[in-house]
Amino acid sequence: ETGVTQTPRHLVMGMTNKKSLKCEQHLGHNAMYWYKQSAKKPLELMFVYSLEERVENNSVPSRFSPECPNSSHLFLHLHTLQPEDSALYLCASSQDRGQDYGYTFGSGTRLTVV
Amino acid sequence: GQQLNQSPQSMFIQEGEDVSMNCTSSSIFNTWLWYKQDPGEGPVLLIALYKAGELTSNGRLTAQFGITRKDSFLNISASIPSDVGIYFCAGQLLGSQGNLIFGKGTKLSVKP
Numbered sequence: 001e002t003g004v005t006q007t008p009r010h011l012v013m014g015m016t017n018k019k020s021l022k023c024e025q026h027l028g029h030n031a032m033y034w035y036k037q038s039a040k041k042p043l044e045l046m047f048v049y050s051l052e053e054r055v056e057n058n059s060v061p062s063r064f065s066p067e068c069p070n071s072s073h074l075f076l077h078l079h080t081l082q083p084e085d086s087a088l089y090l091c092a093s094s095q096d097r098g099q100d101y102g103y104t105f106g107s108g109t110r111l112t113v114v
Numbered sequence: 115g116q117q118l119n120q121s122p123q124s125m126f127i128q129e130g131e132d133v134s135m136n137c138t139s140s141s142i143f144n145t146w147l148w149y150k151q152d153p154g155e156g157p158v159l160l161i162a163l164y165k166a167g168e169l170t171s172n173g174r175l176t177a178q179f180g181i182t183r184k185d186s187f188l189n190i191s192a193s194i195p196s197d198v199g200i201y202f203c204a205g206q207l208l209g210s211q212g213n214l215i216f217g218k219g220t221k222l223s224v225k226p
Contacts, residue, residue, distance in 0.1 A: 004156075033213070042218040043202070056213070090156050102147045102204075103214060105156030 003027065006091050006106035014114055015081060021109045023074040023091030029104070031097040032074040034066060035090040037108070043090070049074060050097040081113045120203050120217030127193055128225050135220040136187040137203035145206040146179050146186035147214065152199045160201075161188070183208065195224050 004025045013019050025032065034046040048056035049068040063085075065077040074091055088110050092103040120137045127133060137146070145164055149157035161172050163179035163186060170177055176189045186205070190197055203217040 006156075043216045045213060048213060092156075097213070102159045102162055105149075105158070107154075107156045110154070 004091055004093055004104050004106035006109050010110045012112045018079040021076040021089055023106055025072055025093040029093035029095050030071055031094045033092040034076055037088040037090055083113050086111055086113045118203055118215055118217040120220055122220055124221040126223045131193055133190040133193055137217045138185040142183045142208040143205035144208045147204040148177050148188045149202040150199050157202055193224050195226055198222055198224050
């Protein structure tokens with residue numbers, strides 16, 4: 001499979017649950033990103049990984065915990081979320097951080113917190 | 115932080131009409147990108163621009179990198195129903211090694 005794959009596509013979780021979002025890219029890219037997209041809001045950058053090292057954390061609450069075990073995989077671990085965390089979570093990758101050839105996005109995980 | 119001003123926020127047009135949207139900034143960019151996001155999917159890159167004044171087409175889509183390097187526009191000719199979606203501009207600041215900056219998007223609705 002090519003491109004950026006995100007699983008699951010849809011997730012409903014209670015506020016006390018623990019779940020993880022998975023992102024996988026087969027493009028040989030060195031940088032990976034997590035974005036949050038809420039209704040009527042612009043894309044919000046959450047985390048940036050470059051060569052498996054976290055290089056940016058944009059004031060994201062600690063109930064979101066990223067993990068990048070290798071350059072092809074990125075996880076977002078979720079625990080004790082709030083209803084306002086319901087959103088589309090998008091993973092993206094690029095050849096290198098800061099390069100200008102654009103990001104390749106996954107299809108996203110639609111998260112609903114109940 | 116740096117911002118891209120994308121307009122219009124939304125458009126409702128008739129099938130067959132041409133569409134124009136743009137992004138502006140007070141800062142200079144060395145790259146402009148245009149993405150389309152279909153409902154329930156992630157954004158997909160449509161056109162990438164790397165030089166001031168550059169005009170690039172992708173089928174019925176045409177985008178230009180403004181001469182001042184502070185703006186870009188996207189035109190869609192003879193719109194069809196599958197053009198529905200949200201269009202995002204994105205750019206990388208001149209001299210920056212940082213992340214892309216995204217506009218807020220233009221939501222396009224096409225009436226058959």
